[in-house]
Amino acid sequence: MLESLRRIVQEVNRALVLDDALRIIVTRVREAVGADVCSVYLTDTQNREHVLMATEGLRPEAVNRVRIPLNRGLVGWVAEKADLVSLSDASTHSRYLFVTETGEERFCGFLGVPIVQSRRVLGVLVLRQREPRCFADDEVTFVITLAAQLAGAIELGRMHQQDTLPSRYLAGRAASPGVACGTVVVVYPPANLEAVPDKPAQDIPAEITALREALAEVICEIEHIGGRFSQEDRALFDAWRLMLESDTLVDGAIQRIEAGNWAQGALRDTIAEHTDVFDQMEDPYLRERASDVRDLGRWILSRLQKHSAPVLDYPAQTVLVGDDISVMQLSEVPRQSLVGIVTTGGSVSSHIAILARGMGVPAAMGVSELAVSRLNGMEIIVDGYRGRVYIDPSSTIREEYARLAADEQEFAAGLDALRGLPSETTDGYGVPLYLNTGLVSEQRPAGSDEAAGVGLYRTELPFLVRDRFPSEETQQANYRCILQTFSPRTVTIRTLDIGGDKPLSYFPVEESNPFLGWRGIRIALDHPQIFMTQVRALLMAAAGLDNLQILLPMITTVDELDEALKLIQRSYEELIEEGHPVILPPVGVMIEVPAAVYQAAALARRVSFLSVGTNDLTQYLLAVDRNNPHVAALYDELHPAVLNALMLTVAGARQHGREVSVCGEMAGDPLGAVLLLGIGVHSLSMSAASLLRVKGVIRSFSRARARELLTDALQCENAAAVRRLVTDALEQLGLGGLVRPGR
Ligand code: PEP
Ligand code: MG
Numbered sequence: 008m009l010e011s012l013r014r015i016v017q018e019v020n021r022a023l024v025l026d027d028a029l030r031i032i033v034t035r036v037r038e039a040v041g042a043d044v045c046s047v048y049l050t051d052t053q054n055r056e057h058v059l060m061a062t063e064g065l066r067p068e069a070v071n072r073v074r075i076p077l078n079r080g081l082v083g084w085v086a087e088k089a090d091l092v093s094l095s096d097a098s099t100h101s102r103y104l105f106v107t108e109t110g111e112e113r114f115c116g117f118l119g120v121p122i123v124q125s126r127r128v129l130g131v132l133v134l135r136q137r138e139p140r141c142f143a144d145d146e147v148t149f150v151i152t153l154a155a156q157l158a159g160a161i162e163l164g165r166m167h168q169q170d171t172l173p174s175r176y177l178a179g180r181a182a183s184p185g186v187a188c189g190t191v192v193v194v195y196p197p198a199n200l201e202a203v204p205d206k207p208a209q210d211i212p213a214e215i216t217a218l219r220e221a222l223a224e225v226i227c228e229i230e231h232i233g234g235r236f237s238q239e240d241r242a243l244f245d246a247w248r249l250m251l252e253s254d255t256l257v258d259g260a261i262q263r264i265e266a267g268n269w270a271q272g273a274l275r276d277t278i279a280e281h282t283d284v285f286d287q288m289e290d291p292y293l294r295e296r297a298s299d300v301r302d303l304g305r306w307i308l309s310r311l312q313k314h315s316a317p318v319l320d321y322p323a324q325t326v327l328v329g330d331d332i333s334v335m336q337l338s339e340v341p342r343q344s345l346v347g348i349v350t351t352g353g354s355v356s357s358h359i360a361i362l363a364r365g366m367g368v369p370a371a372m373g374v375s376e377l378a379v380s381r382l383n384g385m386e387i388i389v390d391g392y393r394g395r396v397y398i399d400p401s402s403t404i405r406e407e408y409a410r411l412a413a414d415e416q417e418f419a420a421g422l423d424a425l426r427g428l429p430s431e432t433t434d435g436y437g438v439p440l441y442l443n444t445g446l447v448s449e450q451r452p453a454g455s456d457e458a459a460g461v462g463l464y465r466t467e468l469p470f471l472v473r474d475r476f477p478s479e480e481t482q483q484a485n486y487r488c489i490l491q492t493f494s495p496r497t498v499t500i501r502t503l504d505i506g507g508d509k510p511l512s513y514f515p516v517e518e519s520n521p522f523l524g525w526r527g528i529r530i531a532l533d534h535p536q537i538f539m540t541q542v543r544a545l546l547m548a549a550a551g552l553d554n555l556q557i558l559l560p561m562i563t564t565v566d567e568l569d570e571a572l573k574l575i576q577r578s579y580e581e582l583i584e585e586g587h588p589v590i591l592p593p594v595g596v597m598i599e600v601p602a603a604v605y606q607a608a609a610l611a612r613r614v615s616f617l618s619v620g621t622n623d624l625t626q627y628l629l630a631v632d633r634n635n636p637h638v639a640a641l642y643d644e645l646h647p648a649v650l651n652a653l654m655l656t657v658a659g660a661r662q663h664g665r666e667v668s669v670c671g672e673m674a675g676d677p678l679g680a681v682l683l684l685g686i687g688v689h690s691l692s693m694s695a696a697s698l699l700r701v702k703g704v705i706r707s708f709s710r711a712r713a714r715e716l717l718t719d720a721l722q723c724e725n726a727a728a729v730r731r732l733v734t735d736a737l738e739q740l741g742l743g744g745l746v747r748p749g750r
Pocket of ligand 1: 622670
């Protein structure tokens with residue numbers, strides 16, 4: 008059964024339109040369970056009815072005609088309970104509804120399973136039998152599992168029936184505030200067949216030539232690489248060569264190009280057709296060949312993509328859309344053309360989201376229902392406040408968002424008036440605002456003039472973009488540049504925080520749980536030479552400027568800190584011995600692991616300052632992977648547990664007279680900033696785009712009012728309540744425009 012399940016899901020996911028998907032479901036499920044009838048009803052909430060959308064076993068004319076009122080019949084009962092109903096003789100049940108359009112006879116055996124997506128009932132999958140029948144446990148679990156796996160595909164198919172759902176939005180997570188209206192440019196990982204979009208072939212003969220050239224290139228490479236193996240081991244290469252020379256593959260692809268699809272799309276469909284044949288086979292060995300065909304397809308695609316080099320033409324209002332977007336892909340778009348970012352994966356605390364906020368580009372992440380491959384060139388609206396996107400929006404929606412965007416501009420112009428004014432509360436308490444930078448290379452980071460200095464310089468970038476560890480000299484030049492730009496203002500530079508979602512290609516680490524694994528200071532202490540090279544580069548870079556502070560990431564134990572401090576001291580002594588005029592800069596610890604919160608006092612005693620990384624602290628406190636869209640809804644830095652952790656941190660630091668800064672994304676969020684002010688943190692560090700917004704908030708509140716709000720927030724039992732509370736407080740001060748579209 009497991010095997011049929013896998014195949015049905017695969018087939019359904021490949022179906023391009025909803026009707027096809029549903030037809031596949033009813034045919035295959037009826038077959039697998041041996042029932043007399045299998046039907047799918049979809050729920051039409053607007054008309055308050057369940058509509059028969061596909062059936063195998065009932066009269067085909069009944070499709071679309073049978074409409075069961077929402078709370079009637081057994082189908083209604085399954086949907087109401089959002090739970091399965093299994094009856095050996097349904098005909099005697101009080102909820103049994105005899106529907107004449109469907110069948111001429113009464114059915115006894117009944118199994119109804121709800122199709123649920125994100126806690127919403129989309130419809131009901133029904134199996135029926137003429138005779139009384141008690142469906143066996145494994146049949147029931149089969150149908151439940153299938154319904155759970157198909158819900159996504161059904162939802163997707165439904166959304167593509169634009170006429171039934173004219174102005175629905177797709178929901179994701181709000182990743183960067185603002186609204187944008189633009190044209191979709193889809194980016195996809197190279198050589199990923201599934202992600203290749205359909206595109207009309209502009210020049211059919213040219214597409215055919217490109218395909219033939221790619222095939223010839225691959226044949227040549229197969230000959231070449233295959234030649235290195237023994238006769239036995241060459242079997243796969245021989246099989247590939249045969250496939251490439253077979254007419255079915257080549258002709259199939261060419262026919263599809265002639266029918267109008269571009270070469271990459273034609274290849275995708277031809278490969279899918281071939282893998283289907285293998286996928287259907289019962290023999291596991293033969294089934295495995297499907298993955299060989301897929302590999303071959305990717306190989307050809309990679310050659311094809313080289314031929315049709317991604318000379319992406321970015322429209323004036325580009326909204327970059329992808330399952331995942333890499334920093335590289337983002338940096339290829341001319342800044343002036345980029346108006347929005349949408350991903351199906353990722354989450355609001357992923358580095359791509361941090362970048363979006365840094366650039367002030369509205370973004371929605373984790374919009375998992377988006378069918379990326381079909382969107383290229385379509386018009387899209389991104390609501391970065393609510394994490395919503397509208398595809399091909401109706402004119403009403405478009406007008407509404409155009410109005411909001413105009414309001415936004417006006418609001419932003421109001422914020423502009425805050426430039427140069429001090430960041431202090433209405434009762435004269437100063438909260439210096441610093442800049443987070445380092446994620447993209449920039450000569451002079453935006454917002455440099457407005458910031459009190461740099462509160463977090465992430466040093467990973469030069470390590471990520473190279474194919475080896477950068478030398479001490481390279482690093483020194485890099486750090487010198489940022490220190491000079493901001494001198495005499497302080498620049499807090501964080502030592503290398505690789506691992507987690509920032510792996511180095513030349514330092515591979517295989518881990519099943521990278522965020523709980525070898526990252527940050529753990530790698531540094533296990534490889535003191537890497538750490539000391541960086542510290543030496545930092546101290547040398549600061550010579551004569553003396554505006555450097557060093558920040559240590561991912562500290563979990565006091566011992567780690569002691570060891571890191573020893574290595575810093577050793578590097579300093581080495582440099583002094585070598586005759587360099589360096590000084591020992593202030594060192595701080597990042598509080599981003601719950602253990603560090605509880606030892607804040609012990610850590611603070613050893614260093615000059617603490618800086619809270621709320622991105623990781625939230626992830627670890629709530630046990631929610633920052634980058635996993637399935638659990639993204641649980642990630643919220645306004646969770647009362649996070650607020651309490653921050654209180655403890657400030658109290659711990661206070662015991663030793665140390666200051667606490669916050670450099671996670673919470674500091675740049677107007678709602679978070681108010682609460683941090685109440686908690687009593689001394690400074691905030693954020694991306695450039697947040698500086699004026701947060702300054703606006705700080706200048707509107709007294710410290711006493713922020714403390715009052717915090718007291719109320721600490722009474723709340725969940726993040727949503729905290730959010731409501733602080734949003735209301737902002738609205739009352741006329742600052743609603745900071746947290747929602749419009750003024
Ligand atoms: C954090 O964890 O809050 C932080 C600032 O570091 P990063 O986002 O780089 O992990
Ligand atoms: Mg962190």
